Amino acid sequence: MYFMKDNLLMQRSGLLARKLGMTRVYDDAGNHIAVTVLDLQGCQVVAQKTPERDxxxxxxxxxxxxKVKRVSKAERERFGKAGVTPKQKLVEFRVSPDNMIEVGAAMSAEHFVPGQKIDASGITVGKGFAGAMKRHNFGGLRATHGVSISHRSHGSTGQCQDPGRVFKGKKMAGHMGAVRRTLQNLTVARVDAEEGLVLVHGHVPxxxxxWIELRDAVKGVKATDLPMPGKFTMDAPKASKAKAAPAADAAASKGEEE
Incomplete structure (x- = not known):
């Protein structure tokens, strides 16, 4: 997030969370709103990038x-030096030099406040191979008057002898979805620091x-009451009850390591 403070441009870190699904909550007026539930899953600071070194x-x-056995030796040593357990997903967030957070700090869901605007980035749902009507919202060909079989085709894609080719980027049938997208100016509905959950109004990619990357919104009115450089603790994060592994699986994996 960017905002003016003492004539300096400040930028906070974001959060890395996992999408659990959607549900509904009720506001103060009794109206239900659709929200996406995002789980931090022990989000921690693994490393710092400094202007002097990087x-x-x-x-x-x-x-x-x-799982430790699925992490390379070099990565295990890096996580060990940082004092954190091996992580499934790593993401860098640009910050201003004044908003650095110590390595090993566990990020809290209270890093964002209810009512704040944020941007959510992620990989959209893959749709596989799709036609031009579904992929680009084409209208298709006529139902009668000489059109047979090709009702949902995209039609002509080029010209005659000149230039005699199809231009790059032409909207045609092809792979749909599974691309990185960012939704801007989403509203934080609620946060649960104890469970490590962030509830966002609406859907996210x-x-x-x-995995979803959450950042302070870069457009619109900027909030000024946010914790700086962020909300975190130096204690080890607790396992989320929402996605806690069954005891049987934990025991089995422990037996394999032994």
């Missing part, structure tokens, strides 16, 4: 618990289980 200022955040 040429830019950023924080590398990790989320999700990865991605299917259930997708």
């Amino acid at each position: 040429g830019y200022a950023a924080l590398q955040l990790g989320s999700g618990e990865a 991605g299917s259930k289980g997708a």
Whole structure:
């Protein structure tokens, strides 16, 4: 997020969360609103990028618990030096040098406040191979008057002898979805610091289980009452009850490691 404070341009870190699905909650007036539930899953600061060493200022955040046996030795050593458990997903967030957070800090859901505007980025749901009507909202060909079989085709895609080719980028049938998209100016409905959940009004890109990057909105009115450089603790994050692994699976994985 950017906002003017003492004539300086400030930028906070974002959060890395996993999409659990959608549900509904009720506001103070008794109206129900559709929200997307995002789980931080032990989001922690894994590394710092400094202008002196790396040429830019950023924080590398990790989320999700990865199996140790599936992590390379070099990565295990890196996580060990940071004092964090191996993470499934790592993402960098650009920050201003004044908003650095210590390595090993566990990010809290209260990093965002209810009513705040945020931007959510993720990989959209893959649709596979789709026709031009579904992929680009084409109208299709006529139902009669000489059209047979090709009612849902995209029609002509080029010209005659000159230039005699199809231009790059022409809207045609092809792979649909599974691309990175960002929804801007979403509203934070609620936060649950104890469970590590952020509830966002509306939908966000991605299917259930997708990784979502949350950042302060870059457009519109900027909030000025946000925690700086963020809301975090130096204690190890607790396992989320929403996606806690069954005890049987935990025992089995422990037996495999032994």
